[in-house]
Amino acid sequence: MVIETERLILRPWEDSDAEALYKYASDPEVGPAAGWPVHTSVQMSREVIRDVLSAPETYAIVLRETAEPVGSIGLMKPRLQDVAPTDRALELGYWIGKPYWGRGLVPEAAQAVIARAFSDLGCDQFWCAHYDGNRKSARVQEKLGFVPHHVEDHGRVEHWQVYRGCSGHA
Numbered sequence: 463m464v465i466e467t468e469r470l471i472l473r474p475w476e477d478s479d480a481e482a483l484y485k486y487a488s489d490p491e492v493g494p495a496a497g498w499p500v501h502t503s504v505q506m507s508r509e510v511i512r513d514v515l516s517a518p519e520t521y522a523i524v525l526r527e528t529a530e531p532v533g534s535i536g537l538m539k540p541r542l543q544d545v546a547p548t549d550r551a552l553e554l555g556y557w558i559g560k561p562y563w564g565r566g567l568v569p570e571a572a573q574a575v576i577a578r579a580f581s582d583l584g585c586d587q588f589w590c591a592h593y594d595g596n597r598k599s600a601r602v603q604e605k606l607g608f609v610p611h612h613v614e615d616h617g618r619v620e621h622w623q624v625y626r627g628c629s630g631h632a
Contacts, residue, residue, distance in 0.1 A: 465521065465574045472521035472535065472571055479522055480508035482531045483515075486559030495596045496557040519583075523558060523571050533558030535571045537579055540589045551587040552579055556602070563598060569605045576606070 465472040475483075487493055487501035487510070494500065501507045515522075520536030535556040554575065556568050579585035590608050592599035 463519075463521075463578075465578060466526075467570050467574050469526050470567060470571055470574075471524040471526055471529075472574060473524060475511045475515040475520065475522045475531070475534070477508060477511060479531045480504050480511060483507040483511060486532060486561075489560050491560055492557060495593060495599070496555075497593060519575075519579075521571070521575065523556075523567060532562050533568065533571075535568070535575055537575060537583070537585075548587050550584050551589060552583070552585045553589045553591070555590075556599075568602050572602070572606055 463474070481504055484501050484504045484507040487507055490500050492500075501510065514520075515534060515536075517536065517538065519538070520534065522531035523533035523535055524531045533556065535554070537552045537554060540551050540553040554572060556572060558568050576585075576588065579588070588608070589611075590603050590606075592603065594613070
């Protein structure tokens with residue numbers, strides 16, 4: 463599945479994206495803020511593409527003007543165990559390379575992915591989370607209309623929740 467927006471192409475990750483992934487995932491300000499380790503080699507990035515980023519509904523965030531993958535966005539079943547989301551709930555996860563922070567690319571990508579989830583995947587509820595102190599991610603969630611739900615006290619993750627109808631509006 464490929465999703466297009468004004469500035470982006472959201473498409474499945476490919477092995478050939480390993481060098482671009484490494485370029486951004488090797489930055490120590492990117493991965494740890496999203497809960498994953500800094501990439502230490504192109505081979506590690508290639509393995510992450512194969513083992514993690516090849517999951518269904520996970521997309522490379524590709525700049526339309528350069529065709530370079532600069533981040534990732536995806537949908538998954540909610541990992542939250544202490545709340546009972548509906549069977550049709552999904553969790554949104556994302557990250558983007560530091561040179562692209564603050565440009566509105568993640569909200570643009572997220573709106574397109576959320577619209578797909580409502581219109582094509584039968585989603586009726588979204589969850590999203592960010593690590594305590596990750597103000598950039600919190601700001602993305604606020605822009606998307608997510609509202610605080612609770613803070614996990616067994617980790618550094620603050621969870622946010624939004625309930626939406628199946629109208630397809632993000």
